[in-house]
Amino acid sequence: MSHANLMNNYFNPNSVYTEKDFRRRFRMRRHVFECLLRDVQQVNPYFRQKLDRAGRPGFSPHQKVIVALRMMAYGSPADSMDETYGISESTCLDTLQQFCDTIVQVHKDEYLREPNQEDLNRLIRKAEDHEFPGMIGSLGCMY
Template sequence: MRREDEESDEEVQKWDRTGRPGFSPHQKVTFALRMMAYGSLADSIDETHGMSESTCLHTLEQFCDIIVQVYKDKYLREPNQEDLNRLIHKAEDRGFLGMIGSLDCMHWDLKNCPTGWKRGFSGRSRKQTVVLEAVTSYDTWI
């Protein structure tokens, strides 16, 4: 049940018109993560768990917005000169002159690749994949 002193409706489990509790914030986050990790469609969450497509999409959008807000100042920004100097100095100490980070790549299988896109995402294995590339520093900052 909702308390009067609650500041945000987003943190409160709501009740539907029949008086049953709606999805908890933990369930909503789990569904958002499932949609991102497995490429689950919002309507499949509706079919399997009963959460409406619009609620799934709204929850996913809120989740992504919160991640950006939480991490943007430290992790989702371009490095400044002080950051670059620190990274270069640390790499030089390890014998890598002028290096600020390491590049890593992996092929991620697209199991639900749309038919029209299959040729553009075919790799050596003839499976549909997308290449994920990440650059990271020694402390996984960038």
């Protein structure tokens, strides 16, 4: 039922909440969420829906990724996810760990590296456009 509510609220045609609502609540656009969902499902079997011990469908990939993102975006405690998403504290913590490990595995070469000159030039231009000079020197990854 939690999965059905989640899909009805955010992902089905004529969903309850708009794209703007999704972005505000999850700190990203829906298409970015869908890319992350696809990436983690392809790499980590944890994010594929399975049957539980009673033979019922377990938590959906959407539920797992949403829970991980909500915990990170808002610093929500794992035990607060049960009321909305029906996922226990221990499962939320496992999900967050699996999500973070998988994202690092998938995206480390592109995003988790030292900035190259092209990256620095782009950041400097962006900082100047927003009247934030000296931003590069404040990045901890520079040293």
